[in-house]
Amino acid sequence: MMSFRILAATIGLAGVLSACDNTTIGSFTVDEDLPETRVEGGGFVTILPAELAPFNLNIEASEEFGAEQYDYLTYIKLSSLSFSITASSEDADEDVAENGMPDDFDFLSSIALYIEASIDGTEQRALIASLAQNDTQLSSGMQNIQLSTTGVDILDFVEADDGYTIVSEVSGTAPPDAVIFDGSSSYRVGVGFR
Numbered sequence: 001m002m003s004f005r006i007l008a009a010t011i012g013l014a015g016v017l018s019a020c021d022n023t024t025i026g027s028f029t030v031d032e033d034l035p036e037t038r039v040e041g042g043g044f045v046t047i048l049p050a051e052l053a054p055f056n057l058n059i060e061a062s063e064e065f066g067a068e069q070y071d072y073l074t075y076i077k078l079s080s081l082s083f084s085i086t087a088s089s090e091d092a093d094e095d096v097a098e099n100g101m102p103d104d105f106d107f108l109s110s111i112a113l114y115i116e117a118s119i120d121g122t123e124q125r126a127l128i129a130s131l132a133q134n135d136t137q138l139s140s141g142m143q144n145i146q147l148s149t150t151g152v153d154i155l156d157f158v159e160a161d162d163g164y165t166i167v168s169e170v171s172g173t174a175p176p177d178a179v180i181f182d183g184s185s186s187y188r189v190g191v192g193f194r
Contacts, residue, residue: 024074024190030064031055034183036086039109039174057115059158061177070121070191075153080186081113082179085143089180106140107175109133111147114167117160126152133171 034057042187059076062065088094089103112130116123129147137145159165 022107023192025192027188027190028064029079030059030062030187030189032059032062032185032187033187034083034086035158036180036182037083039107039175039179039181041179043179057185059189065192066190067184069190071194072192072193073155073159074190075188076155076158076190077151077153077188077189078128078149078185079151079172081147081149081183082185083147083181083183085144086180086182089178091115094158094178094180095110102143103143103175103179104140104180105138105175107179107182108138108170110135110138110171112169115154115157115164116167117157117164118162119156119160126154126157128152128154128166138172141163184191 057078083105085103085105087127090100110131110133114125115128116125118124127150129149131145131147151152156162
């Protein structure tokens, strides 16, 4: 009778473990600092380009990502994304059109960030973060903004054979002088073990 209980417990445990295969067992957070992005302004430029320079979001390059132990990833979700005007944005050596006024994000009316990649031979695109038309964060004087994230799983994009690209779509007017900003992002990463 005792050996039957041990056998039943062993079969039950094996069933639980096989049910966990390819499922999320844990998760961790990865924070990433974003390099400076420059938006030209001044002179005769009055129209803001429809896209800014591609953003460099590279979760796999962070030390936190490489330090984690896991057998496979189950999801990657962007959980926060913020931008801040840098000190170099008001440096006359960096910007020959510097007008002496504090730079801010009021040149933007909206911003949307998409991730793009070729997945299984098909071009895919997903919205990952945005600020809607005329969000109050884009009003005069704001030097820090926090985008709303969609929580979409970007694992397939990150693992795409040819890599992925972050593309921005913006509306607004060109700033009176160049605006330089950097930022920070945070991801939630799901992991599993075999």
